[in-house]
Amino acid sequence: MDTTLWLALSWIVGDYCKESMLSLQRFFGSRRLPLISTGSLKLDLALGIGGLPQGWIVESYGQEASGKTTLALHIIKEAQKLGGYCAYLDVENPLDPSLAESIGVADLVPQLEIDVVIGEIESNISEGLRTAEEVTCGGNALRFYAAIWMRISRTGLLKTEDKVTGLGICVIVVKNTLEPPMKKAELGIQFGRGICCEPGVLHLACEHGLILKEGTNFFIEGEVLENVQEAERYLVENDEVLDKTVKSLRSHLFKRRE
DSSP, rough: HHHHHHHHHHHHHHHEEEEEGGGGGHHHHHOOOOOOSOOOHHHHHHHHSSEEETTSEEEEESTTTSHHHHHHHHHHHHHHHHHOOOOOSSSOOOHHHHHHHHTTTTOOOOOOEEEEEEOOOOOHHHHHHTTTTTOOTTTHHHHOOOOOEEEEEEEEEEETTEEEEEEEEEEEEEESSSOSSEEEEEEEETTTEEEOOHHHHHHHHHHHTSSEEEEEEEEEEEEEOOOOOOOOHHHOOHHHHHHHHHHHHHHHHTTTTO
16 A cells, blocks of 8 residues: 555556645654653543643633633643743633642733634524533634533532542543544542542553552552552652553653644
């Protein structure tokens, strides 16, 4: 097949010019896109490529208090790890600096007022009110320009004993121009901390042999943890071990991309 294609391209060059090859070089080149992790390995897996592509439009939508801001801040944190500069514009509610700080996001900008004019198509708003469905901020246009479209919804509350400690959410990749869509990731958000990535990391690390599990015991870096809760707590309290495990998992899961 490659020989046939290159023969066809040679004919194109002979009949036209070498410049005709320029637009075809991307077809033969590796499609390795610069990526930004979402901060959750489970969601990175659902996206299929290991994260969000830099320079592409990505939209997330969902009901109020479904975790959109938290996810956005985690993505900003990952972008800052790569040396990126980020701006956060919130035209609905003022961003709580304590939330950004607890997630680990560096200072974005000083307090600043920005006048923003938002035009929504009246028919979309009225239709949304009649049907009680979610209306995205981009009206009819943004969903077509976006390379990735994610719907976020609440699935329930997270509890420790009788105390509510967080929120369960489901992220569905409704549109994905880079991989097959409609994959989903079930995530947990802990109040005051953000996305709980440790359960997903622990599960995947055991599945791929990076962490040994025997019965209910977990063996991590020479430590013996007697149950899932202790293993997850160990990862929470040991950032270096967590980062090392995530790096190894990403290298294994997305080795064709990174």
